[in-house]
Amino acid sequence: MTLLFNMIGIVSDNWLLLLVGQFPNGPLGGIAATLILSILGIALAFPLSVAMALARLSPWPVLRWPATALVYVVRGVPLLLIILWVYFLLPLLIGESVPGFVTMLATLVIYEGAFLSEIVRAGITALPRGQMDAARALGHSHLGAMRYVILPQALFNMIPSIISQFVSTIKETTLGYIINVPELTFAAGQINNRLLTKPFEVYFILAIIYFVVCWTLTKLASTLERRIAVRRARSMDGAAAPALAAASRT
Amino acid sequence: MSNQASNSTATPMIEFIGINKFYGSLPALVDINAEVKKGEVVVVCGPSGSGKSTLIRTVNRLEEIQSGVLRFDGQNVHAKISSLAMNHLRSRIGFVFQSFNLFPHLSVLDNVMLSPVKVNGIKRSKAREIALQLLDRVGLSSKAQNYPAQLSGGQQQRVAIARALAMEPPAMLFDEPTSALDPEMVGEVLAVMRGLARDGMTMMCVTHEMNFARDVADRVWFMDAGRLLESASPSAFFGSPQHPRAQRFLSDLRAR
Numbered sequence: 001m002t003l004l005f006n007m008i009g010i011v012s013d014n015w016l017l018l019l020v021g022q023f024p025n026g027p028l029g030g031i032a033a034t035l036i037l038s039i040l041g042i043a044l045a046f047p048l049s050v051a052m053a054l055a056r057l058s059p060w061p062v063l064r065w066p067a068t069a070l071v072y073v074v075r076g077v078p079l080l081l082i083i084l085w086v087y088f089l090l091p092l093l094i095g096e097s098v099p100g101f102v103t104m105l106a107t108l109v110i111y112e113g114a115f116l117s118e119i120v121r122a123g124i125t126a127l128p129r130g131q132m133d134a135a136r137a138l139g140h141s142h143l144g145a146m147r148y149v150i151l152p153q154a155l156f157n158m159i160p161s162i163i164s165q166f167v168s169t170i171k172e173t174t175l176g177y178i179i180n181v182p183e184l185t186f187a188a189g190q191i192n193n194r195l196l197t198k199p200f201e202v203y204f205i206l207a208i209i210y211f212v213v214c215w216t217l218t219k220l221a222s223t224l225e226r227r228i229a230v231r232r233a234r235s236m237d238g239a240a241a242p243a244l245a246a247a248s249r250t
Numbered sequence: 251m252s253n254q255a256s257n258s259t260a261t262p263m264i265e266f267i268g269i270n271k272f273y274g275s276l277p278a279l280v281d282i283n284a285e286v287k288k289g290e291v292v293v294v295c296g297p298s299g300s301g302k303s304t305l306i307r308t309v310n311r312l313e314e315i316q317s318g319v320l321r322f323d324g325q326n327v328h329a330k331i332s333s334l335a336m337n338h339l340r341s342r343i344g345f346v347f348q349s350f351n352l353f354p355h356l357s358v359l360d361n362v363m364l365s366p367v368k369v370n371g372i373k374r375s376k377a378r379e380i381a382l383q384l385l386d387r388v389g390l391s392s393k394a395q396n397y398p399a400q401l402s403g404g405q406q407q408r409v410a411i412a413r414a415l416a417m418e419p420p421a422m423l424f425d426e427p428t429s430a431l432d433p434e435m436v437g438e439v440l441a442v443m444r445g446l447a448r449d450g451m452t453m454m455c456v457t458h459e460m461n462f463a464r465d466v467a468d469r470v471w472f473m474d475a476g477r478l479l480e481s482a483s484p485s486a487f488f489g490s491p492q493h494p495r496a497q498r499f500l501s502d503l504r505a506r
């Protein structure tokens with residue numbers, strides 16, 4: 001019971017720090033920074049991932065090769081290492097110091113880009129082969145078929161997986177802590193350093209916040225997944241279509 | 251209902267010259283020599299796995315071949331040609347699949363309009379006009395705004411035919427267009443195909459609808475184990491099939 005009181009006390013004393021960090025007196029932090037970092041990360045990683053998936057599925061080895069290599073490297077290396085690489089390499093490459101937020105964002109774009117590209121690729125290959133055949137038979141180029149026929153369906157079917165990946169991204173932003181990115185975990189760290197005696201309460205609050213955000217999104221993803229599965233079953237090609245279409249009319 | 255064009259002076263639309271195709275070590279097509287003349291309707295039949303789909307899919311190069319020459323309207327389909335030329339060639343060969351393969355994310359109208367607009371660069375308003383005419387021709391103008399999933403199988407296949415016709419192909423290929431349909435829907439699709447034949451369309455149809463073959467086809471091809479064993483007029487093929495495999499195939503079909 002005292003635990004609960006302590007926690008409520010900590011939250012009511014520090015809610016602004018948890019929400020936006022030291023903003024407006026310092027950089028934006030807290031949940032706001034975590035969410036912005038995740039949203040920007042996914043949003044920028046998304047076009048990259050589509051390009052990479054198309055490259056991996058393209059008939060041209062020149063494109064297939066580098067995209068495949070990047071995916072394998074990123075999947076085989078811990079995220080923490082990629083953060084450190086970007087942290088030390090990016091300033092060297094562009095010749096000036098880079099804020100932690102930008103370092104973390106760049107890392108997330110590379111990392112999520114590689115993982116999302118695998119999701120996009122799976123979404124494309126999950127479509128019936130007849131879709132590509134039909135598009136090619138009508139005279140569409142490979143890319144035209146992708147653009148007008150394959151990707152609109154694949155991306156729609158992938159919405160739940162993309163949300164799941166977004167949830168992972170939110171959790172991954174916590175690693176920005178090691179390069180002092182002012183996000184939610186960093187804010188909690190500051191509170192803990194100030195209070196000194198209540199680490200259990202502070203990190204319990206932190207866990208609850210992450211849990212609520214991620215759980216809500218996961219729930220949303222599974223709801224969407226069910227809806228999409230229903231739609232996909234109804235629009236399925238082939239022999240099952242007449243029966244299913246008949247069933248859906250009644 | 252035989253076509254004028256089946257006389258021997260007519261020029262060929264599709265020529266198979268010494269076609270061989272393997273899947274790994276499995277010979278899927280063995281030395282195929284045959285032709286479909288302009289305006290002709292050819293029905294291809296044969297037991298499951300005999301290579302009918304493979305044969306018809308080599309015509310628009312959805313399948314590659316290992317040797318031989320295949321000409322469509324005089325053009326060598328399996329030559330080393332640019333992908334642009336290949337796309338153009340494909341756009342001139344109508345193809346109807348057993349599983350319809352309509353694009354489920356597009357309305358019926360957009361299914362028919364997509365390729366004229368994106369491949370041929372026709373204006374949307376013009377493409378729409380053509381699409382509505384074609385949907386009317388297959389009896390589905392009232393479904394233009396529906397999505398494929400809201401249509402019966404027979405209706406979907408008729409849309410697929412309209413979609414292929416929208417590219418104004420000089421020939422149409424059908425790979426078992428009625429095999430995925432409930433029996434009561436077969437007739438509506440065959441009726442559309444009969445209409446096409448009547449209008450003089452060159453057609454190559456893989457089908458086991460023997461009444462259709464008898465009424466509409468100029469020639470029937472019988473395939474078995476990757477070989478084209480018999481090519482005959484429908485009356486000759488159904489009256490007195492020459493090859494023992496064809497005789498067995500027909501008696502099996504009648505027994506069903």
Ligand SMILES: Nc1ncnc2c1ncn2[C@@H]1O[C@H](COP(=O)(O)OP(=O)(O)OP(=O)(O)O)[C@@H](O)[C@H]1O
Pocket residue numbers: 273276278296297298299300301302303304305
């Ligand atoms: N992609 C493929 N890879 C390997 N073998 C294949 C492939 N497609 C077809 N085959 C084989 O090639 C042979 C011919 O197949 P095809 O689909 O052309 O037969 P079909 O006459 O159309 O049969 P059905 O009446 O069942 O449609 C079969 O033995 C089949 O198993």
Ligand SMILES: [Mg+2]
Pocket residue numbers: 302303304425426
């Ligand atoms: Mg077949």
